[in-house]
Amino acid sequence: MTERVYVKKHVLHGNQAIAEENRELFKSKGVLTLNLLSSPGAGKTTLLEGFLNSIKNEINVAVIEGDVATALDAERIAACGAHAVQINTHGSCHLDAKMVSQVLDYFNLADLDLLVIENVGNLVCPAEFDLGEDLRIVLLSTTEGIDKVVKYPVVFQKADAVILNKIDLLPYLSFNVEQFIHDVRELNPKVPIFQISARDGEGVKEWTDWLIEKIHKP
Amino acid sequence: MHEVSLISDVIATVTQSAHERQLSKIHKVKLVIGEYTSVMPESLLFAFDLLKKEPFIESSVLEIETSSGNEFYIDYFEGE
Numbered sequence: 001m002t003e004r005v006y007v008k009k010h011v012l013h014g015n016q017a018i019a020e021e022n023r024e025l026f027k028s029k030g031v032l033t034l035n036l037l038s039s040p041g042a043g044k045t046t047l048l049e050g051f052l053n054s055i056k057n058e059i060n061v062a063v064i065e066g067d068v069a070t071a072l073d074a075e076r077i078a079a080c081g082a083h084a085v086q087i088n089t090h091g092s093c094h095l096d097a098k099m100v101s102q103v104l105d106y107f108n109l110a111d112l113d114l115l116v117i118e119n120v121g122n123l124v125c126p127a128e129f130d131l132g133e134d135l136r137i138v139l140l141s142t143t144e145g146i147d148k149v150v151k152y153p154v155v156f157q158k159a160d161a162v163i164l165n166k167i168d169l170l171p172y173l174s175f176n177v178e179q180f181i182h183d184v185r186e187l188n189p190k191v192p193i194f195q196i197s198a199r200d201g202e203g204v205k206e207w208t209d210w211l212i213e214k215i216h217k218p
Numbered sequence: 219m220h221e222v223s224l225i226s227d228v229i230a231t232v233t234q235s236a237h238e239r240q241l242s243k244i245h246k247v248k249l250v251i252g253e254y255t256s257v258m259p260e261s262l263l264f265a266f267d268l269l270k271k272e273p274f275i276e277s278s279v280l281e282i283e284t285s286s287g288n289e290f291y292i293d294y295f296e297g298e
Contacts, residue, residue, distance in 0.1 A: 002245060005235060007292040011224055011249070013231075124256045125220065128290075154254050154288070 015129055018097035022104070022132025029109035032215045033117065035131050037155055038139035039148070040121030043165040045073045047139065047198040048116060051208055052080040059113040059215060064103060066095040066120045073118065083107065094125040097132055113215050123152040135160040135214065142166045142175040149183040157187045161194065163207060168197040221261035225269055232295045233275070241297040244278045248295065254288040 010016055026033045038044050045065075052061060062083040065073040074086035085106045087099050100117060107115070117133060119126040138159040140148055143166055149156055156162060162184050170177070181193055192210060196203035232247055247266075251257050259282045266280040283293070 002296050002298045003239070003241065004294050004296045005239060005241075006294045007231065007235060008294075009231060010289075010291045011228055011231075012290065014227065128256060154256055157254055157288075 012128065015097045018101055019130035019132040022097055022101050023134075025104065025109065026115065026132060026134070029112070031109050031112045031115050032135070033115045033131075033133045034211075035126075035133035035136045036116060036118045036139065037123070037126050037136065037159075038121060038141070039123050039144055042121070042139045042141040042144065043198040044118050044121070044139055045076055047163070047165065047196070047204070048118065049076060049080050050198055050201055050204050052077065052082045054204070054208060055212070056081060059212065060111055061114045061116060062107050062112050064095075064100060064115065064117045066099070066118060068092070068120060089120055093120055093122045094129050095119050095131060096129045100131045114211075123148065123155050127152075127155040127158055137161050137163060139163045139165055140180075142169050142173050146175055146180050146183065149180065149187070153187050156184055156191075159188060159191055161192045161207070161210065162188070163194045163196055165196055165198050167195050167202065168200055221258060222265045222269070224257065225262055225265040228266075228292055229269055229275065231292060233272075236274070236295065236297050239297075242274055244275045244295055244297040246279050246281060246296040248281045248283065248293040250283045250285055250289050250291055250293050252285045252287040252289040254286075255290045257290060259284065 036044050048063060063077045065077065065084055065086045066089060067073055068089055068091060071086040074084040077084035085103045087095060087103060117131055136159050138155050164180060184191065184193060194203055194207040196207060232244060236244055251259060262282065263280055270276050270278060
């Protein structure tokens with residue numbers, strides 16, 4: 001006789017369980033954790049370089065770098081004086097919770113205020129994988145075009161902050177900032193939006209101040 | 219995104235649950251997928267047909283219900 005068995009289980013429940021373990025660990029060690037997401041070339045690493053140089057003496061930060069190949073980004077972060085560990089995903093287009101948990105032994109979490117996980121450059125897949133982070137920060141650069149918000153809604157919908165980078169290039173582009181803000185708000189009404197130029201530092205302080213406040217009052 | 223590996227996880231979960239209940243054949247697997255997930259139902263169906271190799275699941279069908287949120291879960295399976 002045919003029997004119906006209700007499973008009611010998330011398809012990514014394996015990832016979710018490890019993400020929750022990571023989250024508990026970060027919480028117990030008092031580390032605020034960020035998952036930084038964007039397309040390739042949007043400026044995640046450049047933003048982190050400027051950020052790390054500006055907060056060097058205030059808070060202890062470490063970075064997990066996710067890339068398909070090379071340790072180039074970890075080298076850039078290490079050059080700013082922060083502890084960085086590179087994960088090479090060897091083809092996978094996102095980090096998952098297990099990859100993150102496997103490198104946590106390389107850090108002394110109790111000494112850290114902030115752990116930044118720079119995800120693989122991709123607006124699609126990383127959005128689905130919880131890593132155990134406290135905050136998801138999504139970066140879009142003006143050169144990518146305004147339509148990316150509506151084309152990749154999931155990542156913007158789940159963001160705790162949205163950063164628009166490369167605003168120094170606005171005079172040369174047809175990027176409508178008001179429309180961008182409108183489109184983001186349609187998906188995520190209350191999300192803070194920061195407009196920055198990671199290259200020349202404009203606007204980075206506002207984001208840094210917001211983040212420092214989150215560290216002190218999580 | 220990774221429909222083949224997702225379906226592989228679905229089949230593994232359903233297989234384990236079916237074994238626990240001593241079911242020898244699975245007829246149907248039902249998934250619920252929210253529109254705010256980056257999962258393509260057509261690719262899941264394709265992957266399911268590709269991966270249901272074992273005799274106890276080879277004749278089963280995958281049914282997908284789409285919802286408005288960001289859910290993505292195995293609702294139920296039917297077997298005997």
